Structures are given as C-alpha cells and as structure tokens.
Amino acid sequence: MIKVSLLKDLALKHGTPLFIVDHDEVRGNYAEFKRNLPRVQLYYAVKANPDPAIIRTLYAIGASFDVASIAEFKLVHDNIRHLPADARQNFIWDKIIYSNPIKDRRTLEELDRYKPLVAFDNQEEIEKIRRHAPHAGLALRIRVPNTGSMVELSSKFGASPAEAVDLIAMAFDAGLTVEGLGFHVGSQCTNFENYVQALAISSSIMEESEARGYPLKLLDIGGGFPVRYDTHVRPFRELARILRAELDRLFPKSMEILSEPGRFMVGTTATLVAEIIGKSERDGKRCYFINDGIYHTFSGILFDHCQYKVKAFKKGSKTISAVFGPTCDALDVISQAEELPNLKLGDLVYSENIGAYSHASSTFFNGFPPAQVIHIHQ
Ligand SMILES: Cc1ncc(COP(=O)(O)O)c(C=O)c1O
Numbered sequence: 475m476i477k478v479s480l481l482k483d484l485a486l487k488h489g490t491p492l493f494i495v496d497h498d499e500v501r502g503n504y505a506e507f508k509r510n511l512p513r514v515q516l517y518y519a520v521k522a523n524p525d526p527a528i529i530r531t532l533y534a535i536g537a538s539f540d541v542a543s544i545a546e547f548k549l550v551h552d553n554i555r556h557l558p559a560d561a562r563q564n565f566i567w568d569k570i571i572y573s574n575p576i577k578d579r580r581t582l583e584e585l586d587r588y589k590p591l592v593a594f595d596n597q598e599e600i601e602k603i604r605r606h607a608p609h610a611g612l613a614l615r616i617r618v619p620n621t622g623s624m625v626e627l628s629s630k631f632g633a634s635p636a637e638a639v640d641l642i643a644m645a646f647d648a649g650l651t652v653e654g655l656g657f658h659v660g661s662q663c664t665n666f667e668n669y670v671q672a673l674a675i676s677s678s679i680m681e682e683s684e685a686r687g688y689p690l691k692l693l694d695i696g697g698g699f700p701v702r703y704d705t706h707v708r709p710f711r712e713l714a715r716i717l718r719a720e721l722d723r724l725f726p727k728s729m730e731i732l733s734e735p736g737r738f739m740v741g742t743t744a745t746l747v748a749e750i751i752g753k754s755e756r757d758g759k760r761c762y763f764i765n766d767g768i769y770h771t772f773s774g775i776l777f778d779h780c781q782y783k784v785k786a787f788k789k790g791s792k793t794i795s796a797v798f799g800p801t802c803d804a805l806d807v808i809s810q811a812e813e814l815p816n817l818k819l820g821d822l823v824y825s826e827n828i829g830a831y832s833h834a835s836s837t838f839f840n841g842f843p844p845a846q847v848i849h850i851h852q
Pocket residue numbers: 519522540573574627658660661662696697698699734735736737738
C-alpha cells in the first residue's frame with residue numbers, strides 16, 4: 475500500500491485526478507501468486523489494466539500474458555519485437571494465450587502468422603479458425619459454476635461440459651489441434667467451491683477425451699482470484715492450498731497448468747487521488763463533487779460491480795455524505811453513503827485498491843479526460 479503522505483505529495487506535484495501505480499506491488503503480487511502456486515504458469519490478463527508500463531514490469535520478471543484482442547496482443551508483442559524470430563515465436567507459443575472465445579475473422583487472419591494458442595467454445599468458431607488461423611493451437615473453454623462471483627462470465631462463455639468432447643473431436647476432424655481445456659469461475663470469486671467443481675468437471679472431460687482418442691496436454695484455470703477489498707475475503711493462500719491439493723489429486727504431473735489472473739495482479743497496485751470541486755447539501759445530506767467519477771476511474775462501479783471507499787486525508791468527525799463525479803449526468807454517482815469529515819473545495823480524497831478494471835474502462839465522456847497516470851518504484 476502506498477504511504478498516505480506520498481499520495482498527497484504526488485498529487486500536489488502532478489495535479490489531480492491522479493492514478494498512481496506502484497510497481498513494487500505488481501512484483502509483490504506476482505511473487506505471492508508464484509510462491510503459493512508454483513505449479514501454475516501465470517498469464518497476466520491484460521484487460522484488467524493494459525498500461526504498457528505494467529506489461530513491461532511483468533515481462534521483465536518472467537510473466538506470461540492472456541490477451542483478448544489484437545490490440546492487447548500487440549501491447550505484449552512490443553516487448554518481444556527485438557528478439558530473434560525463433561525466440562519470438564517460442565515466446566508467443568509458450569507465454570501468450572488469446573483467451574477470447576469469439577474472434578473476428580480479421581483478427582484470426584492477423585493472428586495466424588504468430589501461431590498462437592487461442593480459446594474457442596463453439597462449432598462456428600472451429601470453422602472460422604480452420605479457415606482463417608489454421609496454424610493456431612486451441613484450448614476449449616468450458617462452462618463452470620460462477621456462483622457468488624462478483625462478475626459472472628458463464629452466461630456468455632463456455633461450452634457445456636456435455637458437448638465438450640464432441641467439440642474437441644470436431645476440431646481435430648477439421649485438422650486443428652486442441653491442446654487443452656480452460657474455464658473461468660467468474661471474477662472476484664470468493665466462493666472457492668467454484669474452483670473445486672470446475673477442476674472436477676475438467677478432470678472428467680479430460681478422461682473422456684483421452685478415452686475417445688484425444689488426450690489433452692494443458693488445463694487453464696482462468697482468473698477470478700479475489701482481491702481482499704475487505705477482510706471478509708479469505709486470503710489467497712487459503713484458495714491456493716485448495717487448488718494445490720485438487721490439482722495434484724486430479725491431474726498428472728505432466729499436465730501443464732495455466733492461469734489468467736487479472737484483478738489479483740493489479741487490483742491492489744493503484745490508488746486514485748481526486749479533488750473536491752463542488753459541495754452542496756441535498757435533503758440534509760452533505761454532497762461532495764470530485765474531479766473523477768463513474769465515466770472515468772470509478773467506471774468499475776458500473777462495469778465491474780466493484781465499490782471503492784473514498785477516504786479523506788483530513789481528520790475530523792465524520793458524517794455520511796454522497797460523493798458524485800464531475801460530469802453533468804445524474805448517473806455519475808460514486809457513493810450515496812461515504813463517511814467523510816467536513817471537507818473544503820480543493821481538499822483531496824483518495825481511493826485505494828483501484829488498479830483493476832478502472833482506468834482500463836475510463837472514457838472521455840462529457841469532455842473530461844481519464845485521470846493522469848504516474849508510476850512509482852518502476
Ligand atoms: C478469459 C478471461 N481470462 C481472465 C480474466 C481475468 O479475470 P480476473 O480479473 O477475474 O482474474 C478474464 C476477465 O474477464 C477473462 O474473461
């Protein structure tokens with residue numbers, strides 16, 4: 475966590491709104507994941523925060539990458555441009571997965587020359603890949619329980635377990651190679667049972683696939699690893715203990731295990747500092763207007779179903795206050811009930827643990843640009 479005094483100094487120096495990314499925290503999260511799950515290859519899900527500086531830091535410490543658009547692929551590829559052609563190709567094959575099950579045909583045409591590993595979850599996609607990216611390797615995304623996860627993904631993605639092996643067979647029949655299976659338990663998954671069930675489902679699909687003559691080499695356990703936004707979220711090491719035991723029980727040592735953590739890698743790495751630009755009282759409640767909001771860094775409230783605490787640097791007795799963003803739109807509400815002291819125009823506030831799915835979905839709506847980003851401990 476960045477020291478509060480440093481946050482204030484940086485905001486006074488650079489202005490607000492300021493999105494401060496701590497690269498020591500990025501490296502710390504990577505190390506925590508690897509320490510607890512040494513068997514699992516970590517592909518950072520770039521969509522959580524595609525800042526090139528974060529990708530560079532993770533590249534430098536040996537991370538792999540999960541990309542879900544051609545633009546994200548290129549952000550990662552920028553780091554390997556200088557490598558000789560064969561080393562570059564090895565990196566793409568060993569350390570990049572294109573995890574979006576649906577790919578535009580133009581994307582596939584562009585991807586084909588890189589021969590990447592790509593996800594799929596339906597028959598149409600097999601035909602599209604056969605035509606437009608025949609050199610890609612495949613990973614079948616299956617549907618698994620997302621119960622209780624903050625962001626549910628299973629309503630949109632994943633083949634039903636019952637059709638999984640038929641899809642694998644169809645892909646092989648089309649002359650493609652299915653390397654393995656993948657799933658996603660939903661983002662910010664605090665119900666660890668989702669992982670347990672997903673691993674059991676994967677194991678039985680793999681057994682059936684092998685029995686039908688299609689042995690698989692890899693299992694991608696996706697993302698979903700939760701950030702401790704509050705103390706109700708059980709620590710990562712508890713989830714990791716369950717995962718280690720289940721992976722060792724259900725899968726042979728030779729099975730490659732991949733993962734795609736996004737939020738876990740960057741959620742805790744950034745803090746936003748904003749300024750009070752307006753103040754009013756409505757129906758007896760104090761209201762603050764700040765220079766960042768729901769169309770900007772706080773977009774995660776809407777898209778990610780995440781709520782962030784707004785804290786003041788100033789001390790003093792607190793009252794329940796509303797906090798609004800700067801745009802001329804009534805949707806721009808950060809919180810209706812934040813405990814804040816009596817603040818003046820120009821005072822600063824901050825929100826911690828706002829590194830994932832926040833700045834990434836910031837817009838220019840109403841003429842307000844996204845917050846300025848600065849990097850510390852790079
Ligand atoms: C395919 C895929 N992989 C990984 C992630 C990252 O998930 P998380 O941030 O929950 O770790 C997502 C998030 O939407 C995803 O769709």
